[in-house]
Amino acid sequence: xxxxxxxxxxxxxxxxxxxxxxxxxxxxxxxxxxxxxxxxxxxxxxxxxxxxxxxxxxxxxxxxxxxxxxxxxxxxxxxxxxxxxxxxxxxxxxxxxxxxxxxxxxxxxxxxxxxxxxxxxxxxxxxxxxxxxxxxxxxxxxxxxxxxxxxxxxxxxxxxxxxxxxxxxxxxxxxxxxxxxxxxxxxxxxxxxxxxxxxxxxxxxxxxxxxxxxxxxxxxxxxxxxxxxxxxxxxxxxxxxxxxxxxxxxxxxxxxxxxxxxxxxxxxxxxxxxxxxxxxxxxxxxxxxxxxxxxxxxxxxxxxxxxxxxxxxxxxxxxxxxxxxxx
Amino acid sequence: xxxxxxxxxxxxxxxxxxxxxxxxxxxxxxxxxxxxxxxxxxxxxxxxxxxxxxxxxxxxxxxxxxxxxxxxxxxxxxxxxxxxxxxxxxxxxxxxxxxxxxxxxxxxxxxxxxxxxxxxxxxxxxxxxxxxxxxxxxxxxxxxxxxxxxxxxxxxxxxxxxxxxxxxxxxxxxxxxxxxxxxxxxxxxxxxxxxxxxxxxxxxxxxxxxxxxxxxxxxxxxxxxxxxxxxxxxxxxxxxxxxxxxxxxxxxxxxxxxxxxxxxxxxxxxxxxxxxxxxxxxxxxxxxxxxxxxxxxxxxxxxxxxxxxxxxxxxxxxxxxxxxxxx
Numbered sequence: 001x002x003x004x005x006x007x008x009x010x011x012x013x014x015x016x017x018x019x020x021x022x023x024x025x026x027x028x029x030x031x032x033x034x035x036x037x038x039x040x041x042x043x044x045x046x047x048x049x050x051x052x053x054x055x056x057x058x059x060x061x062x063x064x065x066x067x068x069x070x071x072x073x074x075x076x077x078x079x080x081x082x083x084x085x086x087x088x089x090x091x092x093x094x095x096x097x098x099x100x101x102x103x104x105x106x107x108x109x110x111x112x113x114x115x116x117x118x119x120x121x122x123x124x125x126x127x128x129x130x131x132x133x134x135x136x137x138x139x140x141x142x143x144x145x146x147x148x149x150x151x152x153x154x155x156x157x158x159x160x161x162x163x164x165x166x167x168x169x170x171x172x173x174x175x176x177x178x179x180x181x182x183x184x185x186x187x188x189x190x191x192x193x194x195x196x197x198x199x200x201x202x203x204x205x206x207x208x209x210x211x212x213x214x215x216x217x218x219x220x221x222x223x224x225x226x227x228x229x230x231x232x233x234x235x236x237x238x239x240x241x242x243x244x245x246x247x248x249x250x251x252x253x254x255x256x257x258x259x260x261x262x263x264x265x266x267x268x269x270x271x272x273x274x275x276x277x278x279x280x281x282x283x284x285x286x287x288x289x290x291x292x293x294x295x296x297x298x299x300x301x302x303x304x305x306x307x308x309x310x311x312x313x314x315x316x317x318x319x320x321x322x323x324x325x326x327x
Numbered sequence: 328x329x330x331x332x333x334x335x336x337x338x339x340x341x342x343x344x345x346x347x348x349x350x351x352x353x354x355x356x357x358x359x360x361x362x363x364x365x366x367x368x369x370x371x372x373x374x375x376x377x378x379x380x381x382x383x384x385x386x387x388x389x390x391x392x393x394x395x396x397x398x399x400x401x402x403x404x405x406x407x408x409x410x411x412x413x414x415x416x417x418x419x420x421x422x423x424x425x426x427x428x429x430x431x432x433x434x435x436x437x438x439x440x441x442x443x444x445x446x447x448x449x450x451x452x453x454x455x456x457x458x459x460x461x462x463x464x465x466x467x468x469x470x471x472x473x474x475x476x477x478x479x480x481x482x483x484x485x486x487x488x489x490x491x492x493x494x495x496x497x498x499x500x501x502x503x504x505x506x507x508x509x510x511x512x513x514x515x516x517x518x519x520x521x522x523x524x525x526x527x528x529x530x531x532x533x534x535x536x537x538x539x540x541x542x543x544x545x546x547x548x549x550x551x552x553x554x555x556x557x558x559x560x561x562x563x564x565x566x567x568x569x570x571x572x573x574x575x576x577x578x579x580x581x582x583x584x585x586x587x588x589x590x591x592x593x594x595x596x597x598x599x600x601x602x603x604x605x606x607x608x609x610x611x612x613x614x615x616x617x618x619x620x621x622x623x624x625x626x627x628x629x630x631x632x633x634x635x636x637x638x639x640x641x642x643x644x645x646x647x648x649x650x651x652x653x654x
Contacts (some may be wrong), residue, residue, distance in 0.1 A: 090436075090494065132570065133468070141460070143470045145489070145571055152490040156483050162472070163479040167417065243459065244472055 001026055002033040004067060006058065006104070007078030009038035011183065012124070015227045016076060021047040026074060027235025037067055038079065058100035064107035071111065074120045074234050077104060083128060083150035084190060090149060097153035105160055109169040121161070122233040123174045125246060127219060127291050129155040137293045140248060147289060158246040165238075165245045173233040173241065178221040178251030178294075178306065182317035191286045195220070198256070199263055199314055202271040203326055211280035214257035217292040221251045221306045222316040229304050240302060250306040252313065253293030262310035266318070267326050328353055329360040330561075331394060333385065333431070334405030336365035338510065339451070342554045343403060348374040353401060354562025364394055365406065385427035391434035398438065401447045401561050404431060410455060411517060413477035424480035432487055436496040448488070449560040450501045452573060454546065454618050456482040464620045467575060474616060485573040492565075492572045500560040500568065505548040505578030505621075505633065509644035518613045522547070525583070526590055526641055529598040530653055538607035541584035544619040548578045548633045549643040556631050567629060577633040579640065580620030589637040593645070594653050 003026060007013045017036060024031055024047075034049050036042040037056040044053050056063050058079060068075075079100060086093030101123070111117050128151030129144045144155040161172040183196040187208075194211055195218060201208035221229070229249050238245075264272045296304075307313050318324060330353060334340045344363060351358055351374075361376050363369040364383040371380050383390050385406060395402075406427060413420030428450070438444050455478030456471045471482040488499040510523040514535075521538055522545060528535035548556070556576050565572075591599045623631075634640050645651060 141470045143468045144486070146486070147493070147570060149490055149494070152486050155486050159471070159473070159479050159482050159486075163476055166474070167476070243474060 001029045001031050001074065002035070002070065002072040003031055003074045003076070004035040004037065004070075004072035005042075005076045005078065006037045006056070006067065007076075007080070008036035008042035008053070009040050010078060011185070012180070012223065012226050012230070013038065013042065013076075013078050015223055016078075016230055017042070017045050019227050019231065021045040021049050021051075024049060026231065035067070035070065035072060058103055059095045061103075064100075064103040065110070068104070068107040068111050071117055072119060075104075075108075075122070076230060076234070077101065077121060077123045080124070080150075080154075082190065083148050086150035086153065087148055093149045093153060097150065098156055101157040102160060105164045105170060109164065112169060118168060118171050120234055120238070121170045121172045122230055123157060123161050123172060124230075125158050125174045125176045126151065126154045127176050127178065127248065127294070129158065129176065130291050132289065134289075134291055137253075137295055138248070138291055139295045140298045162243060162245040166243050171238055172245045173236065173238060174246035175229050175233050175304075176246065176248045177226055177229065178219045178249055180223055180226055181220045181313060182321075183223070184317070184321045191283050194283070195256075195259070198259060198275050199317065202263060202274040203267055203314075203318065203322065205274070207274050207276055209278045210256065210275050211278060211283040212256060212287055213279075213284070214260065215255055216284075216287055217253060217255045218287070219251045219253055219291055219293055220310070220313060221249065222313045224316050224320060225251075225306045229306075232304055236302060244298075247299045247302070247304070248294045248296050250296040250299045250304050251294065252307045252310065254310050259310050262314055265311060266314045271326075328356045328358050328401065329362070329397065329399045330358055330401045330403070331362040331364065331397075331399035332369075332403045332405065333364045333383070333394065334403075334407070335363035335369035335380070336367050337405060338512065339507070339550065339553050339557070340365065340369065340403075340405050342550050343405075343557055344369070344372050346554050346558065348372040348376050348378075351376060353558065362394070362397065362399060385430055386422045388430075391427075391430040392437070395431070395434040395438050398444055399446060402431075402435075402449070403557060403561070404428065404448060404450045407451070407477075407481075409517065410475055410477040413480065414475055417476060420476045420480060424477065425483055428484040429487060432491045432497060436491065439496060445495060445498050447561055447565070448497045448499045449557055450484060450488050450499060451557075452485050452501045452503045453478065453481045454503050454505065454575065454621070456485065456503065457618050459616065461616075461618055464580075464622055465575070465618055466622045467625045489570060489572040493570050498565050499572045500563065500565060501573035502556050502560050502631075503573065503575045504553055504556065505546045505576055507550055507553055508547045508640060509648075510550070511644070511648045518610050521610070522583075522586070525586060525602050526644065529590060529601040530594055530641075530645065530649065532601070534601050534603055536605045537583065537602050538605060538610040539583060539614055540606075540611070541587065542582055543611075543614055544580060544582045545614070546578045546580055546618055546620055547637070547640060548576065549640045551643050551647060552633045556633075559631055563629060574626045574629070574631070575621045575623050577623040577626045577631050578621065579634045579637065581637050586637050589641055592638060593641045
């Protein structure tokens with residue numbers, strides 16, 4: 001099986017690559033070839049699978065066709081610019097997040113003109129497709145009224161994925177990932193950064209700023225769960241999806257206060273003491289518009305399994321990022 | 328006020344043109360100029376308003392920029408290829424229905440770089456944005472899971488209209504028209520054609536075929552109501568829409584049986600006798616997947632008024648198309 005990962009240099013892309021090369025299998029089949037692409041050349045993985053890595057900007061003419069010309073059976077499309085950047089640079093957001101995906105879908109459709117070709121395409125969408133008015137728990141049939149250009153671009157790509165799948169041009173699965181926590185790496189300026197920072201920094205003996213109230217509730221999955229969702233989407237029986245190719249993933253609804261309590265249970269009060277409450281009304285305002293929880297009944301029924309406690313999410317971070325030890 | 332109508336040669340476009348030239352006003356303001364565009368040159372209206380008519384294909388580079396360069400204050404964008412054609416010709420559907428609209432939005436955004444410009448843009452969407460699973464009555468917050476490429480293209484344009492409006496590039500209102508009945512003109516091959524045919528043909532003393540059961544329920548507005556929706560959308564206070572720029576119009580939910588009963592009341596049993604029941608399982612299957620009724624609470628609260636009985640819809644047809652007389 002030949003697998004293509006577009007967006008392989010990002011955090012989720014690297015973990016997905018490691019999982020695939022680690023097992024050598026996808027959906028029980030041996031992986032014979034791994035093609036990695038991103039805007040910068042992704043690192044080639046260690047291990048026995050024949051791998052290539054290329055720099056590729058899907059939004060440029062002909063690039064998608066080149067990637068697809070080698071007819072990978074499974075394509076993971078993770079490439080996107082993030083919400084803040086898509087809001088700051090309107091043209092770039094539409095070029096990368098919309099045109100890039102559309103070029104990929106078109107390249108797949110046109111490739112099938114030479115000989116039958118209908119790869120599995122796993123697309124990472126986002127809970128940013130949802131906007132006001134938001135209920136406390138968002139059902140599987142909730143409308144898409146995004147409040148950002150990023151969310152608009154993801155919602156449009158979901159519609160395209162469903163239509164191209166309905167027409168038989170691609171075998172698509174769109175997965176709306178929860179906010180990923182605990183994100184490894186350095187603090188960043190994303191409005192959601194603190195959700196990871198208040199766990200990651202104290203576990204490393206460092207101070208973390210908390211800009212919102214303890215009562216703020218949000219929707220999470222670990223990086224490991226995110227990779228699990230991608231692998232499950234790549235192997236699932238898509239006949240079960242009917243024409244509804246996009247799914248809100250299962251996740252964990254939890255408050256900042258519960259996150260902190262979990263940190264205390266795992267790493268003690270000295271870790272909790274490293275969290276400094278510095279209210280920031282701008283961040284609080286942004287976060288107030290975000291989804292708090294999802295029903296995710298369809299995803300659960302289809303076997304997409306997330307975490308059930310924040311203790312578990314912290315334990316995964318310690319295992320996968322800290323070598324099993326708290327610093 | 329300078330008004331541009333794109334898609335002015337179609338049935339609704341011609342009626343809209345006639346309404347505007349008839350009153351000389353839009354939202355209480357005098358119309359000083361009317362620009363008409365369509366894939367074929369629209370007919371110039373009689374009357375005192377300075378009018379121009381051009382053939383224009385929005386999907387071609389530069390065409391939208393030319394139309395927008397004259398800075399119309401109100402733009403009606405009605406141009407689209409219909410559902411059946413978008414399904415039969417995948418590339419043409421995306422080119423006309425998606426790229427055409429996107430070019431228009433981009434042309435408006437880029438025009439504002441020279442000097443402030445944010446026209447009112449009224450876009451005709453469709454109830455085809457809705458697909459399975461469909462409740463008996465579709466609420467204002469129902470998700471979009473279109474089952475046709477046409478519905479997908481309209482749903483994408485709605486998302487773009489909302490995002491461009493949120494960003495302040497355009498002042499957009501998207502209106503999802505009910506099925507228009509009674510459509511004037513000759514029978515066509517649209518799957519929905521019989522809804523008009525079973526009224527129009529008997530009123531003209533001709534036979535009409537009915538391919539579905541009398542129990543089939545669907546959602547209607549007259550051509551006159553459709554023009555009323557467009558005019559209201561052009562003049563309304565869009566601050567009332569918030570970020571949700573697209574609305575399911577109000578309409579009338581009625582069954583084929585009720586349509587026929589109304590025909591009998593208006594034109595007698597000899598008209599009803601001209602309806603021949605010739606079941607067609609293909610058409611019945613297509614129609615079974617269509618919306619039956621909408622709540623349309625938002626539209627009604629915002630002053631979009633449709634018909635309340637099919638008798639009224641038939642009376643409008645007789646008044647507007649038959650000179651007030653049954654033939």
